[in-house]
Amino acid sequence: MKAYLILEDGHIFEGESFGAQREIISEFVFNTSMTGYLEVLSDPSYAGQSVVMTYPLIGNYGVCLEDQESSQPYIQGLIVNELARVGSHFRKNMDLEEYCIQNDIPGIQGIDTRYLTKMIRNQGCMNGMITTTYYENREDIIEKIKAFQVTGEVLKTTCQKPYTIGIGKKKVALYDFGAKKNIAKELVKRDCIVTVYPATTSAADILKEGYDGIMLSNGPGDPSECVDIINQIKILMKSGIPIFAICLGHQLMALANGFQTEKLKYGHHGANHPVKDLSTGRVYISTQNHNYVVKDETIDSYIAKPWFRNVNDQTIEGIEYIHKNIKTVQFHPEACAGPLDTSYLFDEFMKMMEDKNHA
Known part of the structure; x- marks a missing residue:
């Protein structure tokens, strides 16, 4: 299924949906770690935010639940260039997509995360929406995205x-x-x-x-x-x-x-x-x-x-x-x-x- 990332400045990225297929609005930041994606997903400090992983392949060793940093993830969404559908590791409990589905985390793969990261570096942290709906008229959506605030987390x-x-x-x-x-x-x-x-x-x-x-x-x-x-x-x-x-x-x-x-x-x-x-x-x-x-x-x-x-x-x-x-x-x-x-x-x-x- 197609998914879209709509940023508050009007930019739209089209990719493929994975994880939970629900619409969310959040602040978007990028993370430069090559490993530790589960620790990122389960770090409570990401509450109210979605994370763009700069390393191109994410999910290759699956998910080991023992490595979670909290009892539940608080991240809003996950954006990757390529999702490893099947992880390979002797400690693996499940694959990353299964973890995202179980924890209601929407994700997008197949977008140019390098370009998106450069945008955030140049313009600063931005609000955005992850959605599987294509909006022809986006003016009201953009205003809704701009109004979002990370507060009370x-x-x-x-x-x-x-x-x-x-x-x-x-x-x-x-x-x-x-x-x-x-x-x-x-x-x-x-x-x-x-x-x-x-x-x-x-x-x-x-x-x-x-x-x-x-x-x-x-x-x-x-x-x-x-x-x-x-x-x-x-x-x-x-x-x-x-x-x-x-x-x-x-x-x-x-x-x-x-x-x-x-x-x-x-x-x-x-x-x-x-x-x-x-x-x-x-x-x-x-x-x-x-x-x-x-x-x-x-x-x-x-x-x-x-x-x-x-x-x-x-x-x-x-x-x-x-x-x-x-x-x-x-x-x-x-x-x-x-x-x-x-x-x-x-x-x-x-x-x-x-x-x-x-x-």
Whole structure:
């Protein structure tokens, strides 16, 4: 069956439908990863968005459900140049198209994803529609596409009640703003017992439990919308408990300290982004998925200092807070399917908790 991608600027791409045959409107971004498409599909940070995969063949190793980053995918749609109808891997549970059908994800294959990616790079993230209907008169459709906004996604992706995983010596609270499962897994591997809390949890409820550390997770959307969460973080950061934050959590901590965030033209989405540790000069390859960054010039040097920078565009990728046991990064140290260059940052968090106990 034919399918169409209609962008807000009027461009139309014609391809072949796969997965769920339903009509959706979303924001469109591109991801430059060569592997890890299941991790992309199941990353809650993509809530409200559809993803254009730049690598031409997607689905060649099928789907292993154990590798999902959440209990359900939140991605709106998937656009590929060529879909591998049959995946080949000893861990495979199903093929990619079957996964998309089961999870109601519409997809298009057979379009020029290289050209589409260049459009997004030049014009910025755009809204669009995936549909199997050919619209002769598209004026009303275009207006509807333009009106779409990614909003309120954190509350859609967070857990509904607290739960605990792992058995360990360190007690860690993980604030779930749309957390990837591998964040908790990395902590459990390091002898932590992790309690995951909904984004609506008050700081008081967390502080009364006597945690050794607090982790602020990744998540979707515009961080400046999360006013209630930011107010709770302001309370948490005064507690003296070590805090480590990732992606959206990094941005929310910056906002809680009076810094500002802004939307990038087309965001950072992929597994090949170089970041430089400013304290050592060493460069690591990182996985990233975000549209917003902390504005460099708004960081108060009396409160914090840049820790990591993106080598490609020099945007802030990490912040160390002065005289506070708080560190944050924009990228994903828990990255799966990789690269795992920055997984050592979980060891850094463990050291923060140890130092606090010995202080």
